[in-house]
Amino acid sequence: MSSGVFDKLINSLNKVAEKVNSIKYIIAIKNTFAALLPVIITGAFATLFSSVIFDAENGLAQISALSFLEKFKPISSTISYFTLNFLTIYAVFLLGIEVAKLNNIKGVFPGIIAVMSYLTVNPTFFKLIQEDGSSIIVQNVLAKQYTDTKGLFLGIIVSILSIELYHWLSKQDKLKIKLPESVPATVSNSFSSLIPTIFTVAIIATIGFAIEALTGMYAFDIIYSLVQKPLEGLIQGLPGVLTLMLIAQVFWVIGIHGMQMVKPIREPLLLSAIAVNTAAFEAGEEVPNIINMPFWDIYMTFGGSGATLGLLIAIFIVGKREDYRQIAKLSFVPGIFNINEPLIYGLPIMLNPILAIPFIITPLVTGTIGYFSTLFGFAGKAVVMVPWPVPPVLNAFIATAGSIGAVITQIVCILVSILIYIPFVKIADRSAREKMDSEAA
Amino acid sequence: MSKINIILVCSAGMSTSMIVSNMKKVVAQKNMDVYIEAIPSTEAENYMETNDVDVLLLGPQVRYLENRLKESTKDTGIRVDVINPQHYGTLNGEKILQQALDLIKEK
Numbered sequence: 001m002s003s004g005v006f007d008k009l010i011n012s013l014n015k016v017a018e019k020v021n022s023i024k025y026i027i028a029i030k031n032t033f034a035a036l037l038p039v040i041i042t043g044a045f046a047t048l049f050s051s052v053i054f055d056a057e058n059g060l061a062q063i064s065a066l067s068f069l070e071k072f073k074p075i076s077s078t079i080s081y082f083t084l085n086f087l088t089i090y091a092v093f094l095l096g097i098e099v100a101k102l103n104n105i106k107g108v109f110p111g112i113i114a115v116m117s118y119l120t121v122n123p124t125f126f127k128l129i130q131e132d133g134s135s136i137i138v139q140n141v142l143a144k145q146y147t148d149t150k151g152l153f154l155g156i157i158v159s160i161l162s163i164e165l166y167h168w169l170s171k172q173d174k175l176k177i178k179l180p181e182s183v184p185a186t187v188s189n190s191f192s193s194l195i196p197t198i199f200t201v202a203i204i205a206t207i208g209f210a211i212e213a214l215t216g217m218y219a220f221d222i223i224y225s226l227v228q229k230p231l232e233g234l235i236q237g238l239p240g241v242l243t244l245m246l247i248a249q250v251f252w253v254i255g256i257h258g259m260q261m262v263k264p265i266r267e268p269l270l271l272s273a274i275a276v277n278t279a280a281f282e283a284g285e286e287v288p289n290i291i292n293m294p295f296w297d298i299y300m301t302f303g304g305s306g307a308t309l310g311l312l313i314a315i316f317i318v319g320k321r322e323d324y325r326q327i328a329k330l331s332f333v334p335g336i337f338n339i340n341e342p343l344i345y346g347l348p349i350m351l352n353p354i355l356a357i358p359f360i361i362t363p364l365v366t367g368t369i370g371y372f373s374t375l376f377g378f379a380g381k382a383v384v385m386v387p388w389p390v391p392p393v394l395n396a397f398i399a400t401a402g403s404i405g406a407v408i409t410q411i412v413c414i415l416v417s418i419l420i421y422i423p424f425v426k427i428a429d430r431s432a433r434e435k436m437d438s439e440a441a
Numbered sequence: 442m443s444k445i446n447i448i449l450v451c452s453a454g455m456s457t458s459m460i461v462s463n464m465k466k467v468v469a470q471k472n473m474d475v476y477i478e479a480i481p482s483t484e485a486e487n488y489m490e491t492n493d494v495d496v497l498l499l500g501p502q503v504r505y506l507e508n509r510l511k512e513s514t515k516d517t518g519i520r521v522d523v524i525n526p527q528h529y530g531t532l533n534g535e536k537i538l539q540q541a542l543d544l545i546k547e548k
Binding site for chain 2: 014017018020021022030031034252255256257259260327330334337339341342343344345346347348350389
């Protein structure tokens with residue numbers, strides 16, 4: 001490839017990065033999920049507590065002197081339920097605030113508008129099917145599917161729609177309540193949001209009603225089966241998650257934060273996948289999702305994006321270049337915490353045609369290993385969310401609630417990554433030597 | 442000269458915090474009146490609303506934010522620039538601090 005074509009490619013990728021990251025809703029969704037992380041981790045802690053301490057089969061409570069601990073399990077169960085099985089409500093609330101903020105509407109009230117709007121499109125009864133096949137309608141309940149991650153995409157849509165509507169209505173002069181000038185500003189301001197709020201909620205509720213009246217299905221059923229489920233199937237499958245990783249790595253190679261590029265898709269799908277796993281684990285049910293947020297961190301980004309723990313170790317083993325060894329030393333401690341910017345910009349990996357190859361390939365290979373090891377039941381599925389800076393081995397152990405198979409699989413992935421990086425470190429050594437020789441000559 | 446406030450913005454504020462500590466070492470050595478903090482990109486705009494900021498330096502990995510932040514800070518006098526990738530990769534606190542101080546001089 002000539003350098004002209006290469007420059008053009010880099011240029012257009014840079015433009016894509018800027019375009020994508022200036023889309024209002026993408027910024028809002030990313031901020032929302034960043035803010036949701038403590039909720040998911042609170043649920044994870046409660047679940048770990050539940051299984052390690054309060055559980056009568058596997059936890060401390062199995063010791064007869066401590067069996068009283070089992071009585072306290074409702075504490076952690078209730079925390080787990082109202083964090084993970086309520087995630088959509090929190091997401092809708094935060095997204096409402098974020099979208100409003102980007103429209104220059106301050107405060108938390110838009111969050112309430114978004115939640116109200118979201119709830120109005122869902123039914124407040126539940127059809128309970130009994131063992132004999134007959135069904136009864138239970139009134140005055142909000143079924144779990146509307147609050148747990150199944151409602152996430154409908155929630156995102158309604159949240160954005162309702163706040164845009166509210167924003168538009170707030171700008172209409174005809175809808176403003178005019179009060180005499182003698183009324184203090186704070187008083188008249190309190191009225192200014194009144195009419196837009198009433199109209200927003202009324203319009204969204206009417207749309208929800210119309211959808212149900214015309215199709216016989218609730219908006220939830222339509223969005224879940226036509227949008228969310230297919231997307232989940234795609235990204236929570238191996239080809240989908242590898243494609244996402246590939247895109248992220250290509251952006252890293254031109255020096256742009258690749259994870260920031262894929263986050264708008266990755267976070268809703270992979271964070272909800274781990275939330276579903278945690279909730280299932282807490283409830284003692286079959287844990288469904290192999291691919292989820294910790295899977296990404298454990299098997300594909302140990303040492304940082306590009307699984308560069310392998311690169312670090314490869315440099316320590318075979319690297320001769322003094323500049324590489326210097327940077328590797330500098331990067332070792334951050335690398336343990338999965339931070340690798342010194343490697344990316346210091347070696348650099350950025351715009352480096354030799355190191356870019358293993359940098360892109362390695363996570364795809366190790367992700368595949370992690371997937372099949374989990375599929376065959378050797379590695380346990382991740383059941384709790386672990387923040388990404390938690391060091392390798394420890395993250396695999398905690399995320400899978402102590403699966404030694406997962407830890408071994410991760411160590412195998414690290415070994416494989418070292419083997420992939422070694423020949424490229426040698427090539428980089430050789431090309432540096434040749435360059436020095438030619439300069440000397 | 443009054444106190445100078447510098448913020449470094451990256452994705453999660455983690456890698457820049459390593460640079461911030463290197464920059465602070467230089468500041469302490471030279472006995473300068475400079476305050477430096479690392480901020481995640483999601484919080485940069487909020488932070489600038491409530492705190493005094495003279496210079497905002499972006500990590501090269503989030504350089505796509507440059508135009509947006511320049512636009513949103515254009516009436517505030519806050520200088521926005523992207524950190525040189527090589528200085529970033531080598532965690533060179535001294536050079537990056539110099540970059541920030543040069544930006545203020547240009548004002």
